[in-house]
Amino acid sequence: MSAATSPSERRVSARIGAISESATLAVDAKAKALKAAGRPVIGFGAGEPDFPTPGYIVDAAVEACRNPKYHRYTPAGGLPELKAAIAEKTLRDSGYQVDASQILVTNGGKQAIYEAFAAILDPGDEVIVPAPYWTTYPESIRLAGGVPVDVVADETTGYRVSVEQLEAARTERTKVVLFVSPSNPTGAVYSEAEAEAIGKWAVEHGLWVLTDEIYEHLVYGDAKFTSLPAIVPELRDKCIVVNGVAKTYAMTGWRVGWIVGPKDVVKAATNLQSHATSNVSNVAQIAALAAVSGNLDAVAEMRTAFDRRRQTIVRMLNEIDGVLCPEPEGAFYAYPSVKELLGKEIRGKRPATSVELAALILDEAEVAVVPGEAFGTPGYLRLSYALGDDDLVEGVSRLQKLLGEAKA
Structure with missing residues (x-):
């Protein structure tokens, strides 16, 4: 055209x-x-x-199908019992204590990513995106009116970007830095020291961080998962965590993700979701509740x-x-x-x-x-x-x- x-x-x-x-x-x-x-x-x-999907999760969904309580609309931001369970799971797995009011349950991780960017970006705001990146990140940023700025890492650094690279990409328009560890598509995992350095750099420059933790339980060898808001507490007021049940529990088709973040941002994203999709399927939410509340065997x-x-x-x-x-x-x-x-x-x-x-x-x-x-x-x-x-x-x-x- x-x-x-x-x-x-x-x-x-x-x-x-x-x-x-x-x-x-x-x-x-x-x-x-x-x-x-x-x-x-x-x-x-x-x-x-x-x-x-593990059997106990499927059983919970089957039971939910029979319960008329879940045949109706429920709060757009998520079932209260699921939000409470996500808060408990976040503390258990990340060492990050949050309140249920800081959580929005979404239709998978993709909706969480888009709504998070939509809630904090204004037209022309720049987002630093380490590359290689998952295909959805730059598209979500553009849809929200932002401008993705690539910072490329290659095999010589294990596909991990440095603070120096991030700083070289920062401009007066930079508002957010994306942090993903473990990474899709590379499988890269940042050490705690590397993650902490990036988090403190973001705090120093007043930047927001969106961190995608969907692969938190899939780390191997000596690698360890690190949650940025847990190790850099001063970042929490400008940090949004995206997560979900898809990868950890083999639930890609169930479409349940979530946002954890400051209350005002989560409220804004919830308002957006209330007009876009309303509540996530109740049956899927109950399945997610069984997943995050259960053990990790x-x-x-x-x-x-x-x-x-x-x-x-x-x-x-x-x-x-x-x-x-x-x-x-x-x-x-x-x-x-x-x-x-x-x-x-x-x-x-x-x-x-x-x-x-x-x-x-x-x-x-x-x-x-x-x-x-x-x-x-x-x-x-x-x-x-x-x-x-x-x-x-x-x-x-x-x-x-x-x-x-x-x-x-």
Whole structure:
């Protein structure tokens, strides 16, 4: 659509028309469509645990379905009993004491992220976004009227940005810094000292911090999860925590997330949600209540499986000439550099970008991966290892065979 198009001629608003499709969901949809058509595609695209939701959580939802109390509207900000349980869970897991009035229950983590940015950003406000980043962050910022400012880290630093990089990106328009640890798409985990330095830098400059803690329980080896508002208490009045049940409890389809933050910001985001979607499904909220109130035994079992797969995928990827894959310390993603493969001949083609390489891999090896362009860093691929062990080995074996054919 040309810039000269008049408002009356636009069929889709400029604001919505500028939104990109979720690359990860698009890759997953294409992989599933090809499988439905009979092709043996193995998908590394979606960040979705392959485990079923634990039975006790499902049982709680079934019981809720039978209770007429949950057949009606409930408070837009969330069931009081769930908000209270989230507050208790936050203290248990993060060491961060909050009140239920500081919590808003949302339709998944994506709604939490958008509503948090919408509540604090004015047009033109800048948000520092460490890259590689999850695809939804910059789009949510733009929808809220903000301007994402990328700060890029690569494999040489374990995909972690430094305070010096953040400071170099700060301007008089900077209002928020995004902090994500463990990270999607890289699996990077910041040490407590690194996290504390970033939190204190934000306090020094009066910046807001939005921290996404959705992968808090998925850390491996010696890595430890650190909650910024817990270790930098002076940050709390300008810190918003986003979290949810999707990754920890294998509940991606249940769509329950939440915001923890200052009361005035949470109230503003709740007002927005009251007009946008009203309350989250009551049945899903009761399932989430069972999840956050229960023990973490099922989570520990899933984490053990993810750790095993993590080690396998990193080892196998690093056996491919031209591929360099740092060991992720958290989440369930590997983020290898494939820059050395770009421009090389593979089965008669010379992919010049990671987008082209990902397309070639899907066509020739029937393996779905997400190109780094989706995460703000061309020259990389993201592979989720939240899939069965056999499929993981088969999929990476296909990559080894195909990419092993690369020649100058």
